[in-house]
Amino acid sequence: MTSEMQKAKQPVVSMVSGPYGHPFHPILVTVPIGAWVASVVFDIGSRIVDDPQFLARGAMWLVAIGVLGALVAAVIGLLDLLAIPTGTTAFRTGLVHMSLNLAVTAAFVVGFFWRSSGGGPQGAVSWGQLVLSLVALAALGVSGYLGGQLAYHYGVRVADETTQATGFQH
Template structure:
């Protein structure tokens, strides 16, 4: 299992024990969660609804760009996992869900940009799409946690992990 601990390129994927992917995913997660908060707030904000709706749209764009960066590094991490293993299968599902979420939010951004009504709260369609995409992201995040914490992919080998528990 040693190959699952070391990246294709430490300069791109992060050094052993400190992969960049878990750090980079905080950008899209934070931006997309904040966009849903802005969306919901746009329904109770009255005159400021348009500002919140516009802010949510740009948070979605930031999230998509951040997701593309995280996906690039995550793909390098996937290359370190031996094919046919439970960790590899989990990694494929994690990647597929994340790509689907990124596409959903990209479509969400486009849907909002194509709308002509900029003076009101976010319409129900884009709001529902954001909430569903965020729910799928939660499932994918669980799988990402399983890769790091259960399988130790790119985090630490068993010997290194054991040193943290010695007295």
């Protein structure tokens, strides 16, 4: 294993970003992903039910929870990015992953303020707000694919095979 590969497996600040072989970023991203997916489900529901205000308001707060969770995950993800040697394919993939996530978070921030203008939702979520959320979720899916490529293909912050082999000893 090259020294560059080994460097990408080690945490920059293990107390914050997680110890060797157990990064915190992948666990933290479940908060914004779950909140934003649920917000879209609530958005769609608000267009179907007779009393949409409850679901529209819930979606607005799920968007906010997702944004807050994304900011925490971004800080930890940045520390993981700093562990990857610059100039590598893995680093460039990490930059695209980060850029997409920042754009997605910005879209949901815009969506939150759009929803909360005028005192919050008064009825069903507008088609424009729903489309914005769907486009942001699609971009999040692409970004998630790239995050998976970083971990599963390039092994960023994943324990090396020698460490992994200890789990298969009798």
